[in-house]
Amino acid sequence: MLVMFVCQANVGRSQVAEAYFERLSQHEVCSSGLRVDESMARNKPASNKLKDNSQHSLPYMLERGVDISEKERTQITPELVAAADRIVAILPAEEVPPFLAESGKLTVWDLPDPVDHPNAAWAIFDEIGERIKALVAEIG
Numbered sequence: 001m002l003v004m005f006v007c008q009a010n011v012g013r014s015q016v017a018e019a020y021f022e023r024l025s026q027h028e029v030c031s032s033g034l035r036v037d038e039s040m041a042r043n044k045p046a047s048n049k050l051k052d053n054s055q056h057s058l059p060y061m062l063e064r065g066v067d068i069s070e071k072e073r074t075q076i077t078p079e080l081v082a083a084a085d086r087i088v089a090i091l092p093a094e095e096v097p098p099f100l101a102e103s104g105k106l107t108v109w110d111l112p113d114p115v116d117h118p119n120a121a122w123a124i125f126d127e128i129g130e131r132i133k134a135l136v137a138e139i140g
Helices: 013-024 036-043 057-063 078-083 118-139
Strands: 002-007 028-033 086-089 106-108
Touching: 002 013, 002 078, 013 028, 013 057, 013 118, 028 036, 057 118
Parallel strands: 002 028, 002 086, 086 106
Antiparallel strands: none
16 A cells, blocks of 8 residues: 655655654555645755755654655655555645545645744644554554
8 A cells, every 4th residue: 555645845744744654654655745846946955855955854853763854855746646545635625636635545634834833843743643653553
């Protein structure tokens, strides 16, 4: 089974979810973002790797003994959606595009973007970790 986690920019929530899931489950996992290409064009980072993009997720995961600095940001595509068996969108339901909502594979975790709530970033990531534990208990 391939599980895909999705957020806006594939820098924070979805990357943390992917890292937790990868540690706890035997299933395949990937992550992507709805606005990766837009964000890359606007911010012009040195690369699409988290070491050049992350404000919160990289130090959060490093403190937990997981280095995600070489993980790359990925723009979601209909092909990625088709390849996934289960999709978890970590964003408000109203931000989910129709092609995801209509996939029949979607679960929405309505958690705020740490970029908009920097003082709550780690609490948001902790909540993702708890939800990953529950998801792994459900599917293995």
